[in-house]
Amino acid sequence: MTTTPARDTVLTTAALALGDDALVLSHRLGEWAGHAPVLEEEVALANIALDLLGQARVLLSLAGDEDELAFLREERAFRNLQLVEQPNGNFAHTIARQLYFSTYQHLLHAELAAGDGPLAPLAGKAVKEVAYHHDHAEQWTLRLGDGTATGHTRMQRAVDALWRYTGEMFQPVEGLGIDWPALETAWLERITQVLHRATLTVPAGPRTGAWAAGAGRQGLHTEPFGRMLAEMQHLHRSHPGATW
Amino acid sequence: MVTPAATTPLEAELLELAGSVPDPELPVLTLRELGVVRAVHAHGADAVEVELTPTYTGCPAVEAMSADIERVLREHGVREVTVRRVLAPAWSTDDITDEGRRKLREFGIAPPRVRPASGAVAVDLGPTRTRGPRAHGAGEPVPEPVRCPHCGSADTELLSRFSSTACKALRRCLDCREPFDHFKEL
Numbered sequence: 001m002t003t004t005p006a007r008d009t010v011l012t013t014a015a016l017a018l019g020d021d022a023l024v025l026s027h028r029l030g031e032w033a034g035h036a037p038v039l040e041e042e043v044a045l046a047n048i049a050l051d052l053l054g055q056a057r058v059l060l061s062l063a064g065d066e067d068e069l070a071f072l073r074e075e076r077a078f079r080n081l082q083l084v085e086q087p088n089g090n091f092a093h094t095i096a097r098q099l100y101f102s103t104y105q106h107l108l109h110a111e112l113a114a115g116d117g118p119l120a121p122l123a124g125k126a127v128k129e130v131a132y133h134h135d136h137a138e139q140w141t142l143r144l145g146d147g148t149a150t151g152h153t154r155m156q157r158a159v160d161a162l163w164r165y166t167g168e169m170f171q172p173v174e175g176l177g178i179d180w181p182a183l184e185t186a187w188l189e190r191i192t193q194v195l196h197r198a199t200l201t202v203p204a205g206p207r208t209g210a211w212a213a214g215a216g217r218q219g220l221h222t223e224p225f226g227r228m229l230a231e232m233q234h235l236h237r238s239h240p241g242a243t244w
Numbered sequence: 245m246v247t248p249a250a251t252t253p254l255e256a257e258l259l260e261l262a263g264s265v266p267d268p269e270l271p272v273l274t275l276r277e278l279g280v281v282r283a284v285h286a287h288g289a290d291a292v293e294v295e296l297t298p299t300y301t302g303c304p305a306v307e308a309m310s311a312d313i314e315r316v317l318r319e320h321g322v323r324e325v326t327v328r329r330v331l332a333p334a335w336s337t338d339d340i341t342d343e344g345r346r347k348l349r350e351f352g353i354a355p356p357r358v359r360p361a362s363g364a365v366a367v368d369l370g371p372t373r374t375r376g377p378r379a380h381g382a383g384e385p386v387p388e389p390v391r392c393p394h395c396g397s398a399d400t401e402l403l404s405r406f407s408s409t410a411c412k413a414l415r416r417c418l419d420c421r422e423p424f425d426h427f428k429e430l
Contacts, residue, residue: 040403040406040414043404043406043407043408044404044405047409048410050300050302052302053302054301054303057301057302058331120332124331124332124333124334125300125331125334125335129301132405132406132428136405136406139405
């Protein structure tokens with residue numbers, strides 16, 4: 001039941017980047033348990049989190065020991081996008097983050113699955129799971145954006161607020177063999193189409209923060225990430241080697 | 245692609261045995277009917293390797309499945325059992341056998357529809373509560389409806405894309421008014 005650890009550095013870099021994205025977003029979505037607006041959403045967000053956790057386990061196992069990587073690394077060693085570490089905010093924020101990320105992940109895994117690289121087997125499974133995550137985010141974007149005035153205002157604020165974290169997604173990750181500019185064009189087209197259908201305005205601001213020298217892929221994270229890690233790691237660190 | 249070139253009678257026997265293990269989450273189905281046991285390779289007289297594929301990458305039932313397969317094969321006299329997790333080719337709900345589909349329906353779960361050809365998952369666009377099937381684009385065929393497993397009605401609506409597990413959606417029958425799980429197409 002174990003995957004042979006690969007020592008190849010390029011593969012490790014790529015597996016860490018994508019594995020950390022999945023792990024961190026999974027944890028954020030798990031924070032909704034007990035707090036979601038309706039029971040169906042609680043279940044939906046937890047199920048999406050579970051899919052992401054499964055992907056994270058496969059990817060981190062390609063880079064080393066999954067538990068050590070998840071629970072014993074410091075903030076600066078994580079390679080996830082700043083987008084996925086952003087706090088849940090209100091429900092519209094979570095949906096905007098889901099829309100941006102699931103669209104990216106769907107396009108990326110479709111490309112990886114079509115290739116013959118070491119991540120192709122995982123990508124072939126993930127792309128099918130992520131199609132449902134994307135559908136979920138898109139339906140909610142349409143419902144909130146094209147719904148009540150309150151929903152529209154909150155959804156617009158959320159897509160605006162997270163826009164500055166979307167440029168980072170297209171920084172090339174070494175070893176993946178992806179045409180990143182083409183991926184970005186496809187992402188922008190799909191996002192623009194969904195936002196228009198939801199009667200929302202495509203944000204006009206910059207897609208990277210001026211303060212971010214590089215960003216998450218270089219281990220630079222936003223302030224809320226440290227607090228998230230503290231919560232995620234404290235049990236494992238307080239009781240080293242504990243088992244059920 | 246997944247079937248080894250030659251399967252010995254022993255391997256066939258052990259594959260049958262491993263496939264007879266009930267699914268830990270849906271015990272009406274066996275692992276063979278679910279389509280997750282890919283192959284059994286015998287190495288020498290009493291060591292075997294079983295290839296198991298997860299339905300969803302994060303499916304927590306995989307560990308219970310592995311333990312159950314190991315137990316059953318050990319009870320059969322195999323001394324060394326290794327269960328290896330394989331991801332490719334990706335599992336699809338089309339791998340569920342006809343018998344498996346019938347059992348799901350009897351158990352109250354609408355079975356996944358069989359897709360005509362492999363391709364992207366159909367993404368249904370529309371209001372969140374979706375009543376009845378619609379074509380996904382001009383000229384495309386309307387997908388067959390998800391039928392209520394209780395009364396057989398085709399008039400059902402989607403309540404939530406994710407239900408008790410990631411592999412199921414929650415629907416409601418508009419005729420008998422019963423809610424039910426639908427094993428989503430993957």
